[in-house]
Amino acid sequence: MTQPLLQQFAHDLQDCWQADYFRLRARLNRLAKNPDQKQLGQLQKAILKSKQFRENRSAALPDFTYPEALPVSENHKQIAEAIQRHQVILVCGETGSGKTTQLPKICLEAGRGINGIIGHTQPRRIAAQAISNRLAEELKTEVGKTVGFKVRFRDRSSSENLIKVMTDGILLAELQQDHWLNQYDTLIIDEAHERSLNIDFLLGYLKQLLRKRKDLKLIITSATIDAERIAAHFNDAPVIEVSGRTYPVEMRYRPLHDPDSDDDPLDLQQAIVSAIDELQKEGRGDVLVFLPGEGEIREASKTLRHLRDRMDILPLYARLPSAEQKRIFHPGGKTRVILATNVAETSLTVPGIRYVIDSGQARISRYSWRSKVQRLKIEKISQASANQRAGRCGRTGPGICIRLYNEDDFNNRQPFTEPEILRTNLAAVILQMVSIRLGDIEQFPFIDKPDARLVKDGYRLLRELQAVDDRKNLTATGKKLARLPIDPRLGKMLLAAEKTNAVTEVLAITTALAAQDPRERPQHKQQAADEKHARFRDEKSDFISLFNLWEYLEEQSEQLSHNALRKLCQKEFINHRRWREWHNLHRQLKLALKILIIKLNKEPADYAAIHRALLSGLLDQIGFKDKKFEYLGCRNQRFFIFPGSGLHKKPPKWLMAAEVTETTKVFARIVAGIQPQWIEQVGKHLIKHHSSEPYWQKSKARVGGYEKLTLCGLIVNPRRNINYAVVDPELSREIFIRHALVYGEWKNNLPVIQENRSLIEQVENLEARTRRRDILIDEQELYDFYAKMLPANITSGASFERWYKQNQNARKLKLDKNTLIREDARTVNVAAMPEIWRQDNLQLPLTYHFEPGSEQDGVTLKIPLSVLPQINETLTEWIVPGLIEEKILAHIRGLPKSVRKQFVPAPDFARVANERLKFGENNLLAELGKVLKQITGFEVKKPDWRTENLPLHLKMRFEVIDREGQ
């Protein structure tokens, strides 16, 4: 019963709308395994609805023709056939061939656009919008129906569209949601030769996708010169050449230094002057001069001052105030000389140019993975770029291009400009790739594979931003960053601002950093502009300056009409268009934050809250003022504050920079003063600790030490007190055991420690009394005893106490005397060294000290002042029994030589004499004299006895104590 029904469904699926197909097929497969009547009914409805939708699309197919004047119209049949026959084709032809607008129509002719949408991508928003308008016009419909477009901030697309024009960035963003790009049945990637980051990523991705989606067609357009490489990347896809509708351009090479002439080489400015002279002889016509940068343009406009009454000298670069840029598109009566940067090469088309002068140079942005700095150096442009420049004068009639270099130079140049992917930081691309689980980036089929070190560096930045972990997996932060349509550094600032409660301020600032600066400085009104902008300026932070500007403009835009705001912007030197961009970006990000449930703070945030959040995205762009005006940054990089900064005159000790770029010098642009402690806190995960000097910190009963903190080589804190156990628990444990337990340098109330300590003191006292060093087991043995007993995590008094209280085993730490006394010293005669001195009824304490050479060495008798007169000094001569034999020996040895020789060997005489003496009875020397005479018959005369050279420890010391115990 269900089987034929399922077959019918499978058949009907073929006629469904592409975007539904895969989803419905999956549902059908599930039901085939596990049939359910109710769900089958629902599926049937869904299939019918989708079929109907597709039929509607088919019915909406408009009639169209190809404009006869366009070259591409001649080949439309050939191209349509190629599309039907191949999955990928390349169409190349120069500008003016009409390929951009006609290709979508050719796709319709080839039957595309019904099952799914024909997606057409452009590098620039303005172009996408203009092309969709043009297409809608040619197809006699309104934008938004058959033809839609979608760019940032503006979406006029829907599933009704047969053709959807968008920026390549939009297609990439859609990839995040729909990895299969199921809503499209055809994709046209236009201007692929520009090889932007977006295009290279798309072309790599599409190569993989085409294997999985055999129904998807891909058309790539490119300049002829680049076509082969791209075709090769797509398994030698066919290349269809479409002739351009351009006029011939005569090339003239006028190098600065002519090898055939003895003249001195010209400088660039002189060369421009003579080129203009030469071209004027060819007849009237506007001139477009390509120069590397603003500086050269300013200089050239000065050099060409003398031509001003005959010609309009017009600068043209991206940052040019909008009023000045408009003059380019509204020609006056005079001949125009337009001094332009690369903007005029691709982004802007200057109408009516007859002559081009090409300096052959451009500022090229290159990111150095070695120094992590972006460089903007003047370089020689490629052949492709030079040809593009020359082509700018062949659009309305034959033109002449003067190259300020020679033909050999041209022929020796690189054929193509290096694609952006080889010379930029890849963090943002990698984040997107990881987010859509593209697997190993090394395996990704890029047309030009970026250097492994560049990929590694991109991961490095993502690690620093905590977007990926050590194993290159996306973290929770990384997932959020991938969903924010902004540079990962800036996204990170926003996420950090949630924690510091400064989202409102940081949102305004990050969007300002992502957009272009709306502040204008017209060449001749710089001072006036600076004065107007001065009131927003903050002396500590350029970021705050941006926020001040934001607040002002927001307030004004709420209060004023559109026109009034425009006028205000003009008066205040604010580029209104850029302000709109900033505002739109802000709105878009605010919405994205809302989706992530990140709330904006109502209360103003303070400086620290704002800048700590900003710092989290700029941790590798910090600097320390090392010399006057010169900063030392990460990896020993030195840099200067950009002169346009509000901090330029008052440089702070520590700063962070939104950008670090090398031009004539390494400059930090948009900077703010920071506290080094913030770096320690915000950059915790990147800080390297260099610990040193562990020591026993008696007051805290732990091991203290010091550490130096560095971040990417920069010393953030030269010397910080630390708990050493955190960095080296093993060593700390050793030090703890030695000082706290072995040496007893720990005050505490734990009985086991107290008892062990007093036991050790007893044995030490024994050593003092017996004047020996070898009774107590040595320190190492005591250390080993504790080390064996203590768990590895005991590193301080506190951790010891915790363990001791919780662990019955800890009682085993109790020492006994046998453990403490060395085996060979167990038979020490202690009685001969009494601790109490007795005289009649008097009992006084005797203390012992063993430190030869010291005043305190020997035996000390403590006598209260009150009993001092009662002390029998004669008795004290006998010192203590344990020392008397040594004292006798010393006395014998102290005798004059002639006397002394009667008692050789002296130790034997001392021993025998001692045996015969009665300890403590009468005067020691008198008794000794008697005994010696008994033994030898020799009488020692009284003056021969010397007492002054006797070692100190053989004389009783007296310590008199007054009533207060002093």
Next chain:
DNA sequence: CTCTCCCTT
């Protein structure tokens, strides 16, 4: 101590 190409989610 003094200045920078261009895009985009």
